[in-house]
Amino acid sequence: MSTPVIKVDYPGLMTTVQDLGRYGFQSLGVPASGALDLFQSRLANILVGNFETDAVLEITILGPKLVFLESVVIALTGADLTANLDGEYIPRWEPIKVEKGSELSFGECRNGARAYLSVSGNGFDVPLVMGSRSTYLQGNFGGYDGRSLQKEDVLNSVSDTHKPETKMMPSGFVQPDYSEIKKIRIVPGAQNQKFTPSEFQNLTSSTYKISNDSDRIGYKLEGPYIQPIDSVDIISEGNPAGAIQVSGDGVITILLSDRGTTGGYSKIASVINSDLNLLAQLMPGDSISFVLVSVDEARNALMIQEKLIHAVLNGTDFNENQNKNRITIDGVSLEVVDESGEIFSYSSFNDEVKAKSQVSAEVNVGEQVFNLDAEIDNN
């Protein structure tokens, strides 16, 4: 049953209700919206026993002051915005029991830019708008009355908040230090052919600063201008999240969750999905550079993030390097499993094999047997 859980005493800089986004309506011009750091939004929910798709609060740079109207379990993930519960600093990435009447406040932004707050009871109960609870600020719909939170707002939880099936982060999980994010990985964009190879290299060899003109629609970057061979104008086509758009003046903008569904500027490249979660933790003034990767590498990066999610859900250990073993056939990455169906990893080798750099491998795909020379990646 829907229960009032939080009253806003002070709204902070910008706090919005978000879930994983609004899908199925982009062909009608309705933007996807959703948490900018989808990964941390999912983790926050899982830790308090919610569905990954439940609604959380996205707290930007300067946090709100919230009063709890009911005993709940909360989790905070993402940025370190100096969260205090009744005056005491509380850790991130763990479920925390909060008594009715307690106050959660935030201080200095120490690391990252966006924190995610989940509450037990399947998250925040705002109306589903086109299948999603995400706030779309420009359209004034979704989330809490289509806007960011204000003083005196009361947020309900969807269901009963007591006795949730909480989870813990696995051993092997290291809290991210967002100040270390310097490189953002990209794949070529739909109009990369509109730029010379040397201009593309200009993009990947330069450093760009995130400008003050940055929000949930996109980050405008300061740095070397990018010039097309002829014109950047195209007839309107769809914009993916992460698209690096070049406007007529040569300025580049990375398009994010609240971007317009279509646009008329060329897209030279696109930030890969795993790194969009990192980008969400940067703020105006931070510097980045771009690294070109293949679409398979992009998928692999996403799978590593997924491994952590699986480890939290299943209560197993997390080892980032498990994913390093893969077989690629004609550009397709295959997961390697042994006969019992367990994922086969480097640690499955005995020491004698580990000492070698190359081994012979036999791969059975259906009825066919392939004999391969396999390189061992000792990293």
Next chain:
Amino acid sequence: MRKMSEPQYVLSSDDSILVKFGEEIDSKINSKVLSLSSYLTNHQIPEIKDFTVGYSTVLIFYDSLKISHHLFLQKIKEIVTKRLKKNKISDQKIVEIPVLYSKEFGLDLDSVANQTGLALEEIIDLHTSKEYIVYTMGFSPGFPYLGGLDSKLDVPRLKKPRIKVEKGSVGITGNQTGIYPIESPGGWNIIGRTPLELFNSTSDSPTLLKPGDKVKFFEITTLDEFDQINHLEGKNFKK
């Protein structure tokens, strides 16, 4: 007859593929776009998360954890080359849209008249005489890009876009016309306003129009008529 070029499949991001049927604003090219878009609307393909429709393109988003780029590309190619032969566009409807072409609402009527050398009545006649197709939607929720505007009405975008264009405003630029469903910034020449609701976030079908629909404008002449229709619209959405 000139053979149309084969569609191109372009990597657009690590979870989307752009299917490109051409590079121009052209009704034949757009009909292929609409045929793919109605196929995607009518078939639930588990790996597909969403898609957007452009003038000559469809951008398809997929779940890159479920399927690799390589396999998804094969799947889309198969759909485009084998399943779209009939070029069928489903549920295409004709929507008649009332417009009050007054100087109060049509902020750029005088400027359009000056640029084109047409009288006010001629502008209205030309705008209401044609049947338009919704080529694509975007810019803001429910904004239709209507192709096929009479070339006599071809005017460039405003040099300085307006920060605020009223909801319902009807604009023209190039050989296109469109309607602003919600209050937003905008750079098109505004020639009138419709009392119809083009977007309602709380409805199951949130937009009045969808890509492929046909639109015909008709003139209403008094503010009373405008308010009456507007009032009825409000009631419809309160249901």
